[in-house]
Amino acid sequence: MFRPTTGTVMDNVSLGRAYHLTIKAPSIAAGAQPGQFVHIRCGDTYDPLLRRPFSLHRFDPEQGTIEILYRIIGKGTEILSRKKAGENLDLMGPLGKAFSLPGSRPAVLVGGGMGVAPLLALADKLVDSGVKVTALIGANHVRELFRVEEFVKRGASVELATLDGSAGFPGPVTELLERHLHLEPESFIYACGPDPMLKLVGELAASYGTGGEVSLESFMACGVGACLGCVYEIFGEKGRQYARVCTEGPVFPLEVVVKGELS
Numbered sequence: 001m002f003r004p005t006t007g008t009v010m011d012n013v014s015l016g017r018a019y020h021l022t023i024k025a026p027s028i029a030a031g032a033q034p035g036q037f038v039h040i041r042c043g044d045t046y047d048p049l050l051r052r053p054f055s056l057h058r059f060d061p062e063q064g065t066i067e068i069l070y071r072i073i074g075k076g077t078e079i080l081s082r083k084k085a086g087e088n089l090d091l092m093g094p095l096g097k098a099f100s101l102p103g104s105r106p107a108v109l110v111g112g113g114m115g116v117a118p119l120l121a122l123a124d125k126l127v128d129s130g131v132k133v134t135a136l137i138g139a140n141h142v143r144e145l146f147r148v149e150e151f152v153k154r155g156a157s158v159e160l161a162t163l164d165g166s167a168g169f170p171g172p173v174t175e176l177l178e179r180h181l182h183l184e185p186e187s188f189i190y191a192c193g194p195d196p197m198l199k200l201v202g203e204l205a206a207s208y209g210t211g212g213e214v215s216l217e218s219f220m221a222c223g224v225g226a227c228l229g230c231v232y233e234i235f236g237e238k239g240r241q242y243a244r245v246c247t248e249g250p251v252f253p254l255e256v257v258v259k260g261e262l263s
């Protein structure tokens, strides 16, 4: 049973259209794996009542810190954006299933918009494990491309795409993926982003005969498998079935997602 823990805000910096939050939370950092998330009680009152889930953008067990990359969507994230260094946060985590390692295959990370959030922690782990990493990062506009330099610093080969052509390739990030798979079809894909992007990623993976994993988002209540508030239709061993994103995910094999709700 997960017990809430108290974290202390160290920094909560505006990046323009997103925020980068660093929290001292040694017990969470100690057990964290890329792909997992933390469930945060954003306010101190009963509105909003429910915790809000956020991917672990990065974590450092030695420093005892976790990092979150988020954008303001509604009340919870607006309250979060006003948190200052030194304030406490009620946290639960690390929760959910993590990404797996690709063995000896190269990795290609595909992030659309805020979907880049869980991929930096993954890039850290892959690079440390000796895996060759390419990061394809897409957004609507250059101002929605976040933390690109951190992927570069970690030694990932980075390519950018924007739908309005304001930076990098002018078009969807999936076109960069197609080019990449043409050159390196054995790449293992890790993707996070909007459902239409994930659907295209799945179709490309199938046509190039490769596989991968996706990190999904859904509305969540309990975050620990008890309420069924987060179910997502997947295509598992028993055919079409519902999976709880909070405990059976948020990371799923690409094919079970693409043949499920996204089909």
Ligand SMILES: Cc1cc2nc3c(=O)[nH]c(=O)nc-3n(C[C@H](O)[C@H](O)[C@H](O)COP(=O)(O)OP(=O)(O)OC[C@H]3O[C@@H](n4cnc5c(N)ncnc54)[C@H](O)[C@@H]3O)c2cc1C
Pocket (backbone or CB within 6 Å): 037, 048, 052, 053, 054, 055, 056, 068, 069, 070, 071, 072, 073, 074, 075, 076, 077, 078, 114, 117, 118, 216, 217, 218, 219, 220, 245, 250
């Ligand atoms: C496993 C997981 C990991 C996540 N990681 C991140 C992350 O790293 N960074 C990040 O910014 N967000 C992340 N999210 C999404 C984040 O949890 C929501 O943005 C947040 O809960 C919104 O809370 P709110 O109170 O601000 O908005 P709410 O008041 O809950 O919602 C306001 C409005 O936005 C809509 N809405 C709510 N959530 C979303 C959404 N995800 N997409 C589109 N519309 C939505 C609602 O229907 C409502 O109309 C993650 C979600 C999951 C499930």
Ligand code: FES
Pocket (backbone or CB within 6 Å): 219, 220, 221, 222, 223, 224, 225, 226, 227, 228, 229, 230, 231, 244, 245, 246, 247
């Ligand atoms: S949020 Fe309650 S079961 Fe997933």
